[in-house]
Amino acid sequence: MKATILPTPTDLTIVPRDRRFGRETATPRLWHGGSVEATAIYNALSTTFPTGEAFFVESVRKFREGAPPKLAQEIQAFTTQEAIHSREHDAFNRRAADAGYDLSKLEARVERRLAVTRSKPPIVSLGATMALEHFTAILAHQLLANPRHLEGGERQTADLWRWHACEEIEHKGVAYDTWLYATRDWPRWKRWKVKAKVMLYVTRNFLVDRTSGALELMRQDGVTGLEAWRRLLWYLWVRPGMFRKIAGAWGKFFLPGFHPWNEDDRHLLKAYDASAIGLAEPKRKVRRAA
Ligand SMILES: [Fe+2]
Ligand SMILES: [Fe+2]
Secondary structure (H helix, E strand, C coil): CCCCCCCCCCCCCCCCCCCCCCCCCCCCCCCECCCHHHHHHHHHHHHHHHHHHHHHHHHHHCCCCCCCHHHHHHHHHHHHHHHHHHHHHHHHHHHHHHCCCCCHHHHHHHHHHHHHHHCCCHHHHHHHHHHHHHHHHHHHHHHHHCHHHHCCECHHHHHHHHHHHHHHHHCCCHHHHHHHHHCCCCCHHHHHHHHHHHHHHHHHHHHHHHHHHHHHHHHHCCCCHHHHHHHHHHHHHHCCCHHHHHHHHHHHCCCCCCCHHHCCCHHHHHHHHHHCCCCCCCCCCCCCCC
16 A cells, blocks of 8 residues: 655745844853753754754755756745754854853864765765754754743743744755655665665764763763763653654654655644744745855
8 A cells, every 4th residue: 555645735835034042141051941961962952053054955955956846945945044043053152152162072073974974975965964854853843842841941042942943843844855856766665775774874973973962061061970971861861851752753754655744733833933923033034045
């Protein structure tokens, strides 16, 4: 029996929300409710965004040529959203550096990983982007669906993460649809095999790199050794347990007929947009990026 794939909804329009966060007040060093481990893991994640999202854009845009008009349009809006995310996380990372964190080791690690992927054919970069965008989308879903994750966070910084999460959900089908388009002539088995291999590879790197990055930042706050491991693993896997809570959604990626929009979670976007009324936002229009 052929599995049903629910594609990207036809009435979805990706509209960048050009917002700025945290420019007026200094961000406290332990912005996440004074918690060393919570601050560390979000800061470690943020360190990856400016270069990581530029890489996503570069990888997807290589396959824009000849794409169906709707997809080409979505790639354009995706590009704009990611460019604005990079800008805001770059500003956030500078505030973390101003608060005394040394992010250089974490940044160097991201660069090393990207250099390995860039040395391979462009389809590998697109595959890695497609897998990481799914990863980002399920993290984003969990972040918006469960307020506990950002509980106690400094308001502007928590807003930054919610805004980013919202747009990650909105454009979650773009890299996947580009991948489907780029591999349209591949046999189904080959497509699945490559997709699964890439997901396992990026997941391993994601878990290893973000854990070691968070441990490095915790060390800079004087929390080391077994105590650091215990607190971080508890935070990630038990309470609030972000990684445990996304495990089911992660596994769905390997099922036949998977598509990111098989789960239509636009109610989270609506709820976010309703809650963000009043946040500074110049215009809801697509700016042309590069
Ligand atoms: Fe993003
Ligand atoms: Fe994204």
